[in-house]
Amino acid sequence: MNIQQHPLLSPSIGTQRQLISLHYGQPGRGEKVYLQASLHADELPGMLVLHHLRPLLAQAEAAGRIQGEIVVVPYANPIGLSQSLLHDQMGRFEFNTGENFNRYYTDFAPAIQAGLAGKLTQDAKHNTHLIREAMQQLLQTRQPTTELESLRHVLMSLAFDADVVLDLHCDCEAVLHLYTGTPLWPQCEPLARYLGAHATLLATESGGQPFDEACGQTWWKLAKAFAGQFPIEMACLSVTIELRGERDVNHTLAQQDAAALYAFLCHRGVIDEPVPVLPPLLHPATPLAGSDSLIAPCAGAVVFHRDVGDIIAAGDAIFDVVNPLQGEVVTVTSQTAGVLYARENRRYATAGMSFAKVAGQVPFKTGNLLSA
Structure with missing residues (x-):
């Protein structure tokens, strides 16, 4: 193992x-795999x-x-690890800017597309090499001006040329689920099977x-820009793996997931070892645009009727919001059939808070599909 330090x-x-x-x-011998944990440091x-x-x-x-290179970043966010407020670790947003540590990474395609037009050929592997060269050259021109920008730059510099990128996260309370690009699902399906994913959200x-x-x-x-002209591989399987909930930190689950x-x-x-038998796929992939976020319409104590992992029908009661002052109970129901894959770990709602997510098969949302 080679240990590298990146100031x-x-x-x-x-x-x-x-x-x-x-x-x-060994770099260059086969595929490169990149794994990182705790980009959201909490x-x-x-x-x-x-x-x-x-x-x-x-x-x-x-x-x-090992028939290639495997890069492991055990903690991807030393900035967020150091952020605590009143004994609570605050690792999702940077204190200085308020920016989410898992947003605003480099969008390579618009910057490199024009320069590739005269270089691509009918050899898909050759094109992959050219595209990665262009990505590297773009990164080399970037000069971060803040600590947060330098963190993003280092992480992207480590991962941009990987054949597989696995970004390990978790939700508040959740079953294991994945996020990946829609064109990547055929490559991602074996990962969903081995991990026992209850949902895979595609976009x-x-x-x-x-x-x-x-x-x-x-x-x-x-691939879309050069469709019908040059073959472009889906050369990077990139997946966010949501490892259940924030409190699911135990050796048994971690050993299971590592295996x-x-x-x-x-x-x-x-x-280079015998390939383990693929387990059955627990649930088919669904569009991220079909994920229904259930919102508390008013303030109060939250009482859940359903647990993460439950199969939900449209109209099922998911949670109550209880106002003890008025003696009122408002029941929030799902408008979507699917898997209840995540829910909030707090039990007091202010009006407008998202408290549960159901992975449905029918897309209905547009715009920004992720939470803040």
Whole structure:
């Protein structure tokens, strides 16, 4: 294993943070896989999963079974890890700007498309190489001016040329679910099977340029731009893996998830071992635009009728909002049939708060499809 240190831009005199990446295998020998955890720094299950994945990778490397390069970033956000307010870790938004740490990553396609037009050929592999060269050149021209920008730049510089990018997150309370690009579902399905995903949400434009989409969208955008002219591969399977809820930080689940990721690496051929049998797919993929967010219409104490993982029919009662002063109970029902894959872990609602998500099969939303 090769350990690399990546200093971030110093935000103030006498202070500087750094990102650490762990590199297994040999670059250029086969596929490159990139895994990171806790980009939202208060989402900790991924950290523990990568902790349990590391010895598996070390054993595979020692036995010469890694047929490519595997890059692991055990914590992707040293800025957010240091942010606490009144004993609560605040790792989703940067204190200085209020920006979500998982937004505003590089949109390569518009910047590199014109320069590629005269270079692409009928050789898809050659085109993949040219596109990655152009992406690298674009990154090399960028000069971050803040610590947050430098963090985004380092993360993208580590991941832009990967064949597989797995970004480990979690929700408030949830069953395991995935987000990925619609054209990537055929590549993602084995991962959903090994992990036992209860939902996979598909989109080509979810809004806000999250990290996984920034890694994958270049390929489907360029494929559309050059359709009928040049073949463009879907050369990066980029997936956000939501590892259940914030409190699901335990060794049993983490070992289970690490084993599932390892099985997927074997399936991809990055690790030269017998490929584990694919488990059944728990639920089919559904459009992110078909995910229904259930909103509290008024303030009060929240009481759930249904648990995460439940199969929901349209019209089912999902939670009550109780106003003890007025003696009123307002019941919120689902307008969508599907899987209740996530819900809020707080139990007091202010008017307009989103408290539950149901993955439905029929798209009905447009615009920004992700929460803040």
